[in-house]
Amino acid sequence: GDSVTQMEGPVTLSEEAFLTINCTYTATGYPSLFWYVQYPGEGLQLLLKATKADDKGSNKGFEATYRKETTSFHLEKGSVQVSDSAVYFCALSKESGANSKLTFGKGITLSVRP
Amino acid sequence: ETGVTQSPTHLIKTRGQQVTLRCSSQSGHNTVSWYQQALGQGPQFIFQYYREEENGRGNFPPRFSGLQFPNYSSELNVNALELDDSALYLCASSSPGEETQYFGPGTRLLVL
Numbered sequence: 001g002d003s004v005t006q007m008e009g010p011v012t013l014s015e016e017a018f019l020t021i022n023c024t025y026t027a028t029g030y031p032s033l034f035w036y037v038q039y040p041g042e043g044l045q046l047l048l049k050a051t052k053a054d055d056k057g058s059n060k061g062f063e064a065t066y067r068k069e070t071t072s073f074h075l076e077k078g079s080v081q082v083s084d085s086a087v088y089f090c091a092l093s094k095e096s097g098a099n100s101k102l103t104f105g106k107g108i109t110l111s112v113r114p
Numbered sequence: 115e116t117g118v119t120q121s122p123t124h125l126i127k128t129r130g131q132q133v134t135l136r137c138s139s140q141s142g143h144n145t146v147s148w149y150q151q152a153l154g155q156g157p158q159f160i161f162q163y164y165r166e167e168e169n170g171r172g173n174f175p176p177r178f179s180g181l182q183f184p185n186y187s188s189e190l191n192v193n194a195l196e197l198d199d200s201a202l203y204l205c206a207s208s209s210p211g212e213e214t215q216y217f218g219p220g221t222r223l224l225v226l
Binding site: 032036042043046051091101103104105107 | 155204213
């Protein structure tokens with residue numbers, strides 16, 4: 001079945017450091033790929049997405065490129081802030097609309113020190 | 115535009131009891147999905163409702179059931195609660211033809 005694998009955490013960085021969070025997937029066909037973020041005590045918020053190979057999703061300084069050849073969707077940010085401290089989930093979906101089930105990775109906790 | 119809302123925010127039940135969780139979808143969204151997020155884990159798909167019918171189910175037993183109403187809001191019912199049912203339950207809605215799902219804040223259920 002479909003699966004998403006995220007790098008082990010947690011990750012602790014100093015403010016303004018460069019961030020990379022690795023995500024690889026296993027799926028048949030051509031899934032859409034997502035990064036969701038969960039702040040303490042809250043639900044999930046969509047951070048960015050990409051729907052086809054070589055697409056780059058970006059939002060709030062975060063970027064991720066859909067790499068079909070390496071089945072990866074790594075999340076990057078050039079300069080993290082304390083407010084980026086949260087849990088980050090990589091996910092995939094192979095359908096749209098009424099069949100759009102999301103398969104998530106385990107998530108990784110990011111802590112940013114001032 | 116109102117986002118996805120869920121109620122209650124927190125709930126404490128004892129083993130063997132039954133619970134009902136509620137979700138109102140985002141305006142214009144006719145599909146609702148439910149996920150269970152155990153502590154320290156990613157969300158797991160429970161089931162999805164579209165036009166008041168169950169439209170896909172994850173690896174959860176029949177004691178997890180749901181409903182969708184004509185206004186697209188939804189309920190998740192869990193019977194015979196077990197300790198392992200303690201989790202954050204997330205509802206997500208999506209619009210026709212879109213793969214992006216928008217999540218509510220969740221209901222945190224504790225089973226004692």
